C-alpha cells in the first residue's frame with residue numbers, strides 16, 4: 308500500500324508505513340538527551356515491546372510545579388508458552404533491581420514479564436541484556452502476533468512436549484522478521500531496502516490492522532481463557548498424543564464503555580485440523596487466518612480493527628470459505644468441546660517419576676518484596692539454588708517445575724520463612740482473582756485495579772465464608788478500564804473501572820471461561836462493591852438448583868430477579 312492510497316486509513320497505519328519496517332528514528336532518538344520519544348516513535352516502539360509511560364501518581368504534582376511528567380518505559384518480553392530457564396529468569400530479576408524505578412516484575416495475563424519504570428537511557432542495555440539471555444521483546448506489543456500462550460502445566464505425557472513445540476513454532480511463524488530490532492538494540496548492520504522491498508513476507512510494511520492473539524490448550528482444561536483470543540487451538544489428545552486441533556476464531560475482550568458498538572466476544576469454533584507428523588498443516592492454517600485479518604481487517608477505525616469485528620461483519624461462513632480458498636482444501640467441521648477445569652495449576656502436582664511441580668499464587672502478578680512477604684527474594688533464591696524451570700501462567704501465577712521429591716520440604720521451608728504462603732493456605736476466592744496493572748503506570752486507567760483488589764479480597768472472603776460458598780469456583784476479576792486486560796467479561800463477578808473510585812459491576816460469566824457476563828450496575832462506588840454483590844450471592848445460595856454454578860444460576864434466575 309502506498310502512502311497516497313492511505314487517505315482513509317488511521318494515523319497509525321501511516322506511521323507504520325513510514326517506519327521502514329519498524330525502524331522509525333528510534334536509533335537516532337536513543338542518542339539524544341531527551342527523557343521521551345516522539346509520537347511516531349512511541350507507536351513504532353510498541354512493536355519492539357516498549358511502551359512509553361509516565362508515573363501517574365506524580366503527574367499532577369509535577370504539573371503543578373511546572374515540571375514535565377516523569378517519563379519511563381515499560382518493556383514486555385515475548386515468552387511463548389511462558390517458559391524460562393533458571394538463568395533467563397535470573398536475568399529479569401537482576402534487571403528489575405538495576406534498571407527499574409519500582410524494583411519489581413509483573414507477570415502478565417499472557418504469560419510473560421513486564422518491567423516497568425526503565426529510563427530511556429537504560430532501554431538499550433536492558434533489551435540487549437535480555438537478548439544475550441535469548442529473550443526477545445520483539446512483537447510483545449504492536450499490531451502483529453502477540454505472545455502465543457499455552458497451558459503452562461508440565462507433565463510427562465507426550466502431548467505436553469508436542470504443545471510446547473507447536474506454541475514455539477506458531478510464535479516463530481507469526482513473529483516480525485524485520486532486521487530493525489537487531490539494528491536498533493543489538494548494533495546489527497543496517498540493511499538497505501529498495502523502494503517497495505519488504506522484509507516481512509507475512510505482514511508487509513503495514514503489519515496487521517491491530518494486535519493478534521493466539522492460545523493453545525488441551526481439551527478440557529481452559530486455564531487460559533482460550534475463547535478470548537483471536538485464534539484459539541484446542542488440542543484433542545488420543546493415546547497421549549495430539550491428534551489434531553479444533554480451531555476457534557474471533558475472540559477478544561476489548562470494549563469501550565462509551566461506545567455501545569464495541570463488545571467482548573468469545574471465539575467461534577471454525578474447523579478441525581489434524582496434526583500430521585509435521586505441523587505444517589496447522590502452521591499454514593494459522594498463517595492463512597492471520598492473512599485474512601491482514602487483508603480485510605478495518606484499517607480506518609482501530610476501534611473495530613480486531614478480527615472479531617471482521618467475522619461479525621462478514622459472517623463465519625464467509626470467513627470459512629475465504630480460509631478454504633487460501634489453504635486450497637475443504638475444512639473439517641470443529642469437534643465437540645467439553646471443559647472441566649478453569650482453575651490455574653496451583654499447589655503441588657506430580658510432573659513425572661520422582662519429580663513434582665509447584666504452582667504458586669502471585670498476588671496480582673507482581674513479583675516484589677514487601678515488609679511481610681519476601682516473594683522476589685525467595686523466588687530468586689529457590690530458582691537459583693535448585694535450578695528450576697519457571698513457567699508463567701495466564702492467571703498471573705508461577706509454576707516452578709522439575710522439583711525432585713526430596714527438595715519439597717526444603718522449598719516449603721524457604722517459602723514459609725519468606726512469608727510466601729502455599730496455595731493450600733489461601734482461600735478459593737483469592738486463588739480465583741485477577742487484576743490488571745492500572746495505576747500508576749497504565750496510561751489508559753480510569754480507576755485503581757492491582758492496588759485496589761487486595762482491599763476487597765478479605766471482604767469477599769468473609770462474605771463467602773458467611774454464605775458457605777468458600778469451596779465454590781467463583782471468579783472475581785478487576786480492571787482499571789473497559790479494555791479488559793484481566794479478561795473480566797467472562798468472570799463470574801467483574802469490577803470494571805469507569806471513573807476514579809467507581810466501577811461497573813458485571814455478573815454471570817463462567818468459571819470455565821465459556822460464557823460472557825452482563826453489566827448489572829454502573830458506576831458503583833468502590834466501598835459499595837461488596838455490599839452490592841451480597842444480596843445476589845444470598846439469592847444464589849437460597850435458590851440454586853442442585854449442582855448449579857453461579858454463572859448458570861444468574862442466567863436462569865438471578866438476572867430476572869435482581870434487575871429492576
Ligand code: SRM
Nearest residue numbers: 415416417419559560561562743744748749750790791792
Ligand atoms: Fe492489555 C492496552 C496491560 C492483557 C486488552 N494493556 C494495554 C496497555 C498497553 C495500555 C496502553 O495501551 O497504553 C496496558 C499497559 C499497562 C501497564 O502499565 O503495564 C495493558 N494487557 C496489559 C497486561 C499487562 C495486563 C496484566 O495485568 O497482566 C496484559 C499484558 C499481556 C501480554 O503479556 O501481552 C494485558 N490486554 C490484555 C488482555 C488479556 C489477554 O490478552 O488475554 C486483553 C483482552 C483480550 C483482548 O485483547 O481482547 C487486553 N489491552 C487491551 C486493550 C483492548 C484491545 C481491544 O481490542 O479493544 C488495550 C487498549 C488498546 O489496545 O488500544 C490494552
Ligand code: SF4
Nearest residue numbers: 743749752787788792
Ligand atoms: Fe490499563 Fe485498562 Fe488494561 Fe487495566 S484494563 S491495564 S487500566 S488498559
